[in-house]
Amino acid sequence: MPVNQLIRGRRRSLATALLLGICLVAATHLILPILSPLPQPAYTGQDAVPSSLPDYAQPDDLHTAHLGRRYLSNDQPSPWGHPVMDMSCSMHTCFNFSRCRQGFTVYVYPKPTGEGDGVLGSDDESNAELGGGGETYDKILRAIRLSPYYTDDPEKACIFVPGIDTLDRDSLSPRFKAKAAAVITGYSHWHGRGENHLIFNLYAGTWPNYYEHELGIPTNRAILAKASFSTTNIRSLFDLSFPLVHSQHPLSAPAQTVAASPEPYLAKARRPILLSFKGKRYVIGSGSASRNSLYHLDNGKDILLFTTCKHGDNWRRYSDSRCALDNARYGMWDYDNLLHNSTFCLVPRGRRLGSYRFLEVLQAGCIPVVLSNDWELPFSEVIDWRRAAVWADERQLLQLPDIVRSIPDWRVIQMRQQCRFLYSAYFSSVQSIVRVTLEILADRISYLRRPGLFWNSRPGGLLVRPPFSLNPCYYPFYGPRPGPPCPAGRVEHVTAVLFCGPGCHNSLLLGVLRSLTGNGGLVRQIFVVWRSSLSPMPPSMSTLRRLVGNKIRIALSGGGGSADGNPLSLIEMPDWSLISQDAVLLINASALSAPIPQHWHQQLQQLYRLAFSVWRAQTDRAVGLQGGLHFYDDFQERWSLTTAPASGVSCLLGPVLMLHRYYAYLMSSPFAERLRRVASVFDGCDLLAWSFLVSHVTGRPPAQLLEHRTAWAQPEFLGSRQLCLQPLANALGSAMPLTVSRARMDPVS
Numbered sequence: 001m002p003v004n005q006l007i008r009g010r011r012r013s014l015a016t017a018l019l020l021g022i023c024l025v026a027a028t029h030l031i032l033p034i035l036s037p038l039p040q041p042a043y044t045g046q047d048a049v050p051s052s053l054p055d056y057a058q059p060d061d062l063h064t065a066h067l068g069r070r071y072l073s074n075d076q077p078s079p080w081g082h083p084v085m086d087m088s089c090s091m092h093t094c095f096n097f098s099r100c101r102q103g104f105t106v107y108v109y110p111k112p113t114g115e116g117d118g119v120l121g122s123d124d125e126s127n128a129e130l131g132g133g134g135e136t137y138d139k140i141l142r143a144i145r146l147s148p149y150y151t152d153d154p155e156k157a158c159i160f161v162p163g164i165d166t167l168d169r170d171s172l173s174p175r176f177k178a179k180a181a182a183v184i185t186g187y188s189h190w191h192g193r194g195e196n197h198l199i200f201n202l203y204a205g206t207w208p209n210y211y212e213h214e215l216g217i218p219t220n221r222a223i224l225a226k227a228s229f230s231t232t233n234i235r236s237l238f239d240l241s242f243p244l245v246h247s248q249h250p251l252s253a254p255a256q257t258v259a260a261s262p263e264p265y266l267a268k269a270r271r272p273i274l275l276s277f278k279g280k281r282y283v284i285g286s287g288s289a290s291r292n293s294l295y296h297l298d299n300g301k302d303i304l305l306f307t308t309c310k311h312g313d314n315w316r317r318y319s320d321s322r323c324a325l326d327n328a329r330y331g332m333w334d335y336d337n338l339l340h341n342s343t344f345c346l347v348p349r350g351r352r353l354g355s356y357r358f359l360e361v362l363q364a365g366c367i368p369v370v371l372s373n374d375w376e377l378p379f380s381e382v383i384d385w386r387r388a389a390v391w392a393d394e395r396q397l398l399q400l401p402d403i404v405r406s407i408p409d410w411r412v413i414q415m416r417q418q419c420r421f422l423y424s425a426y427f428s429s430v431q432s433i434v435r436v437t438l439e440i441l442a443d444r445i446s447y448l449r450r451p452g453l454f455w456n457s458r459p460g461g462l463l464v465r466p467p468f469s470l471n472p473c474y475y476p477f478y479g480p481r482p483g484p485p486c487p488a489g490r491v492e493h494v495t496a497v498l499f500c501g502p503g504c505h506n507s508l509l510l511g512v513l514r515s516l517t518g519n520g521g522l523v524r525q526i527f528v529v530w531r532s533s534l535s536p537m538p539p540s541m542s543t544l545r546r547l548v549g550n551k552i553r554i555a556l557s558g559g560g561g562s563a564d565g566n567p568l569s570l571i572e573m574p575d576w577s578l579i580s581q582d583a584v585l586l587i588n589a590s591a592l593s594a595p596i597p598q599h600w601h602q603q604l605q606q607l608y609r610l611a612f613s614v615w616r617a618q619t620d621r622a623v624g625l626q627g628g629l630h631f632y633d634d635f636q637e638r639w640s641l642t643t644a645p646a647s648g649v650s651c652l653l654g655p656v657l658m659l660h661r662y663y664a665y666l667m668s669s670p671f672a673e674r675l676r677r678v679a680s681v682f683d684g685c686d687l688l689a690w691s692f693l694v695s696h697v698t699g700r701p702p703a704q705l706l707e708h709r710t711a712w713a714q715p716e717f718l719g720s721r722q723l724c725l726q727p728l729a730n731a732l733g734s735a736m737p738l739t740v741s742r743a744r745m746d747p748v749s
Contacts, residue, residue, distance in 0.1 A: 086220060086221055087233075087235060089221055089235050089238050090235070090236075090237060090238050091237060091238055091444050091445075094193075094195060094221035094238065095195060095196060095221075095223075095238075096195050096196050097445065099157065099158050099196055100158035100445050102156055102158075103158070104149055104158050104159070104438075104441070104442040104445050104446065105149055105150070105151040105156055105157050105158050105159070106144055106147070106149045106150055106151065106157065106158070106159045106160075106161060106198075106438065107150075107151055107152070107153070107154045107156075107157030107159070107160050107161070108141050108144055108145065108150070108160075108161045108163060109160065109161065109162055109163035109164075109187055110163050111163045111164065112163060112164050112183050134165050134167060134168065134175050134247065135247045136167055136202070136245060136246075136247050136249070136430070137165040137166070137167050137200070139249075139251045139430040139431075140167075140200055140430060140434055141161070141163070142251060143251065143430050143431040143433075143434035143435070144161060144434055144438070146431065146733070147434065147435060147438055148670040148671065148673065149438055149442065154188070154189060157189075157196075158196065158445065159196055159197070159198050159223075159441065160187070160189055160196055160197045160198070161197070161198050161199075161200075162180075162183070162184050162187070162197070162199060164177055164180050164183045164184065165177055165180075166180060166184075166199050166200055166201055166215075166217060167200060167201060167202040167203065168202065168203045169201060169203060169204050169205075169214070169215045169216050169217065170203045170204075170205065170206045171206050171216065172206050172207060173203065173206075176216075178216075180216070180217050181216060181217045181218060184197075184199075184217055184218065185218060192220075193220045193221045194218065194219065194220040194221050194222035195221045195222075197221075197222040197223065198222065198223045198225060198437075198441070199217070199219060199222050199223070199224055199225070199226075200225045200226075200242065201215060201224060201225070201226040201227065201242075202226075202227045202228075202242070202244055202245070203227070203228075203352070204226070204228070204352070205352070208286065209286060210286050210351050210352050212226075212228060212229065212230060212233055212352065212353070213233065223238060223239060223240070223441070224239045224240070225239070225240045225242040225437050226239065226240070226241070226242055227241075227242045227243060227244040227245075227352075227354045227378075228244065228352035228353040228354035228375070229241040229242075229353070229375075229376040230353060230374045230375065230376060231374050231375070231376050232374060234376050237381065237444070240379065240381065240437055240440060240441075241376040241377060241378050241379060241380055241381075242378060242433075242437070243354075243358065243359055243378035243379075243427060243433060244354040244355060244356055244358065244359070245356075245359065245430065245433065246356055249359075249429070249430055250428075250429050250430065251429060251430050251431055252429045252430075252431050252733045252735075253428040253429035253431075253432070253735070268413075269343075269409030269410070269412045269413055270343050270409065270412065271340075271341050271342055271343045271366075272302075272341050273302055273303075273304055273338070273341050273342040273343065274302040274303055274342070274343050274344060274401075274404060274405070275297070275302070275303045275304075275305075275342065275343070275344045275345070275346060275369065275400070275401070275404055276303075276304045276305065276333075276338050276339070276341075276342040276344075276345055276346065276366075277294060277304075277305045277306065277307075277345065277346035277348070278305075278306040278307075278330070278333065278335050278338055279291075279306075279307060279308075279348075279357065280307065280308060280309075280311045280350075281294075281307035281308060281309055281323075281326060282311075282350075282351065283309060283318045283319060283320055283323070284318050286351050286352075289394065290348045290349065290371055290394045290397065291307060291348055292320075293397055294307060294346070294348070294397075295307070295322065295326070296397070296398060297397070297398070297400055297401060303401060304333065304338070305346065306326075306329055306330050306332065306333060306338075307326045307330070308326055308327050308330040309323035309326060309327060310327055310330075336364070339360065339361060339364035339366050340364050340365070340366070342364075342366050343366070343367065343404075343412060344366065344367045344368075344369050344390065344404045345357070345361035345364070345366035345367065345368055345369065346369050346371060346400075347361060347368045347369060347370050347371060347372070348371040348372060348394075349371065349372035349373075349375065349394075353372050353374065353375040354372075354375065355372070358370075358377075358378070359423070359427050361419075362388075362419045362420075362422060362423040362427060363423050363427075363428075365416050365419055365420050366416075366419070367388070367389065367390060367412065367415045367416055367419060368388075368389045368390070368419070369389075369390045369391075369392055369400065369403075369404065370389055370390065370391050370392065371392050371394055371397070371400075372394070373393060373394045373395075377389070378427075379426065379436055379437075379440070381440060382436075382440060382450070382452070382455040382461060383422065383426070383455060383456065384452060384455075384456045387414070387415065387418045387456060388415055388418040388419045388422055389415075389419075390403065390404065390407070390415075418456075421458055421460070425458075425459070425460035425461075425462065426460065426462070429733075431733055432462065435462055436461070436462065439461060439462060443466065446466065448466035448467070448470065449466075450464060450466055450470070451470065451472070453472055453478065454472075457477070457478065458477060458698075458699075459477055459697050459698055459699070463696075463697045465665070465666070465669060465671065467669075468662060468665050472486075473486030474582075474662070475662055476582075476619040476620040476660035476662055476663075477620050477698070491581075491582050491583060491616060491619070493521070493522060493523065493524040493525075493581050493583070494522050494523050494524065494525075494581055494583045494584070494585050494608070494612060494658075495523075495524065495525040495526075495527070495579045495580060495581040495583065495584050495585070495661070496516050496523050496525070496526045496527070496584075496585040496587060497526075497527045497529065497574065497584060497585065497586050497587070498512055498513070498526065498527070498528045498529065498587050498589050499529050499531075499586070499587065499588050499589060499590070500528065500529065500530050500531065500538070500589050500590060501531050501588070501590045504530075504589050504590045506538070506539050508589055508590075509528065509530075509538070509539065509589055510539065510543075510547060511601075512587060512589045512604075513526070513544065513547050513548060514547065514601055515601045515604040515605055515608075516548075516608070517547065517548050517549060517552060518601070518605060520609075522608060522609065522612060523552060523585070523608075524552060524553070524580065524581060525552065525553045525554075525579070525580050525581060526548060526552055526553070526554045526555070527554075527555050527556075527557065527574045527578075527579075528544070528554065528555070528556045528557070529557050529574070530556065530557070538556060541554075541556060544556065553580075555574065555578070557574060575668075576661065576664045576665040576668055579661050579664060581661065582619070582660055582661045582662075583612060583615055583616075583619075583658060583660070583661075584658065584659055584660070584661050584663075584664055585608065585611070585612075585656070585657075585658050586656070586657040586658070586659070586690075587655060587656055588655035588656075588687075589655075590655075591654075591655035607625075607656065607705070608656075610705060610706075611623050611624070611656065611658045611705060612658065614703055614705065615658045615659075615703075618703065619660050620660065620694075620697075620698045620700065621659075621694065621698065621700055621701075621702055621703050622652060622657060622658070622659045622663075622690060622691060622694045622702040622703070623657070623658045623659070623702065623703045623705065624652035624654050624656055624657040624658065624687075624702060624703075624704070624705065625652070625654030625655070625656050625657075625704070625705055626643070626652065626653045626654030626655075626704075627643075627648075627649030627650075627651065627652055627653070627654075627702065627704035628641045628642065628643050628649065628650070628651045628652070628653045629641065629642050629643075629644070629648050629649060629650050629651075629740065630650050630651065630725060630736070630738050638722070638725075638726060639722075639725035639726050639729075639736065640722050640725070641653075641721060641722055641725070648740045648741060648742040649701060649702060649704045649740070649741055649742070650691075650695075650701055650702075650738040650739060650740045650741070651687075651688055651691035651692070651695075651702065651738055652687060652690070652691050652702045652704070653687055653688070653721070654687075657687065657690060659690065659694060663690070663693060663694055663697070666693060666697070667689075667690070667693060672693060672731075674731035674732075675689055675692065675693060675728065675731045675732060676689070677731070678724060678727045678728050678731045679724070679728070681724075681727075682721070682723060682724035682727070684721050684724075685721060685724035685728065688721060688724060688725070688728060689728060691738065692728045692729065692731075692732060692737055692738065693732075695737045695738050695739060696732045696737040699737070699739060700739060700741075701738070701739045701740055701741035702741070703741075703743070704741075704743075
């Protein structure tokens, strides 16, 4: 081929390629935009969220967890004529810590009566509109006054709570207080901004939109403890998500609901019904989308979802074609039976994000399946709800059966047990709910925040005191766990506390000390509390030191009889910070027979070693002698005691008791102030007070040892001890914390 032809062929190829390239570029910029859809804007946050979504969202809509909820921001005017809450608030910017220098205290303003507040007249109409709060709010205020943080002096207060009911802020509700804003802004310590004020609220907004910040009262810098909070509107680590509680919710309840009323399906993985729901169906309006679609999931076998259109006066006006069938099926199952026979219980949103059903399913031990997008679950600041609840997306409703069926049996059992624990520890009463609220605030202010382990493990955050320790190693409840091992030295020896009350003399005290010293180095520290009426002066310290030796530290307190004339109580502990060992041995020397024969010393030493070995195996329990059993006497209509050996044991009445050092701290703290007061009034109730305290904390019975009746004087078990059972239970805010065991710890040889 000639060279010229080859060059011309290559030039034609290059020209053809260049022409095709130009055509491709032109098609890209001119033709494709006509054929292609409009470009989608990039997701930039809440402003890009559509204002409404269909019942079943398209895949492109699932890029956000928010459903376009409207809320008021700082730059939006308030339609209620009050400043909108400061969304930028935190404890460092909107809280005055200088008011809390004397500790965490709470003051409740008096209920408004129409006069004396400086903001209202005294006409009868104002009094009727303001007087008296709702039943639930009265319980909340009473729970605050019963807490150890309450103060009646506003000048010493760290937190202020309005005296007027702020729970129901639905303007269509008969419980709505229209003049609440005037009362609150007129408080002497409001100062226009509401710093250090705590406002409780259950219902915000009204038909048809139920906006959650539609309170009709100024919130400004006040802390909101509010039900149905959304994750987009709650001020993190400032506001609190409060549970929605019914007016019939009890003020106080048993401390250990699980131990008091075990249910048959607690240890079984699957109950007869897999998933259930029974409740109202909102045909139109807020909260209607999810509930209107539940019938798609009902298979009539292990998934039972019952709804009714019958609610409100105008339900027939808005009824649809399914209402007749739904109303007919609604009565097939009793609500409580349905809950207790279901493995999972659906908790869809109502008109607002929260629902009464959430606490009801927790109480029944049914695992909640939350169908309420963007809901901040109650006390989520401290409670890890991933261990007790299942989340489902409202836009992916049809995936619910596959989600709950995929959860393994071992996980179901764990979640059910966690549900029962969380309810009994934090939600079983208004008093518990309010205490959780106050403890969270107290932790924020003191900077002693309980770790998540304390809140999410038994016995719960309310029964763990940060001033004692934030290290789980120093508490008796927590077994092996990840992390560095706990030091073993604190559980190798014993601190003994000897109580010498009326009838105790020097020779008896010295005899007990000899039994403690010759015990192979078990006892490392001895406290002697002396209140004897027979010998005004105890033995000298030089005499005691010669007896116990230099290896044992000994301390003596008291001298002479009781100043108030009352007998010595076994709750008069020395300063807990001076106790060096975790094992504390309490001995009532006055109950010993005197003089002590020599062969009894060896018997007592064996008893101490047995008590210590049993205690080390279960450090959260009390170990001692002479158990008693409580029972309710229908004839006398009161709690009574029996000491029949075959009846079981729920409390300890003998003169020797071993328990953990933490209980000594609790007994001396404000937590047990009412318990100490009852024990000081009733003679012989001091040992019972220890049993009540330990069972209240752990929900477990004491461990009873083999009784050595030859060494001990026979006490009078009955008498006044029968009378202090109910007052002791009331002092702890529980019906009856004692639980029963039929086991007894006897030595092998």
